[in-house]
Amino acid sequence: MRIIGGLARGTKLYTLDGLNTRPTLDRVRESLFNIIQNNIRDSIVLDLFAGSGAIGLESISRGAKKAILCDKNKQAIGIINKNVKKLRVEGKVQILCIDYEKFLKNTQEKFDFIYIDPPYNTNFISNSIKIINDRSLLSEDGIIIAETDEEERIKDEIDKLKISINIYDTRKYGRARLIFMRKE
Secondary structure (H helix, E strand, O other): OEOOOOOOOOOEOOOOOOOOOOOOOHHHHHHHHHHHHHHOOOOEEEEEOOOOOHHHHHHHHOOOOEEEEEEOOHHHHHHHHHHHHHHOOHHHEEEEEOOHHHHHHHOOOOEEEEEEOOOOOOOHHHHHHHHHHHOOOEEEEEEEEEEEOOHHHHHHHHHHHOOOEEEEEEEEEOOEEEEEEEEO
16 A cells, blocks of 8 residues: 555555455545545545554645544554654644544544544444534535445435435445535
């Protein structure tokens, strides 16, 4: 896995070994950043369930002002720390080893982009979106992007929330689906 664009383009990232993580494929990240590239400069990004930190670090490479990388897995945090040092972006990245709910319920930050890529077959996406909505953590023009392999189930869960965040686009990349959301 590598950084695809921006200042750190081509830099190889450390990744976690094993089956517990599912790194976002380079082609999915490339497509994602092609979609959001005009809005990434000077943005504040939350990479929830960060894994290797690739989404947040790609954002920084492409001009984001700040990225918060959140994961409760200590091994993931170790890999993220190595990647942040390798890219020399310590001043722009905050790394947190914390459960996503605890973070979302306590942060005071407003985010321009929130990337949610939890373990599949959980309710973590809809639960995250509910907390984000209830606590107004999304900036006025902010975007939430969720990665899943169960598009219909996730859409149903989000619809049942009856919140002011709506799905406006979905993209399919093999098994992975990206669901784009923003405030009404």
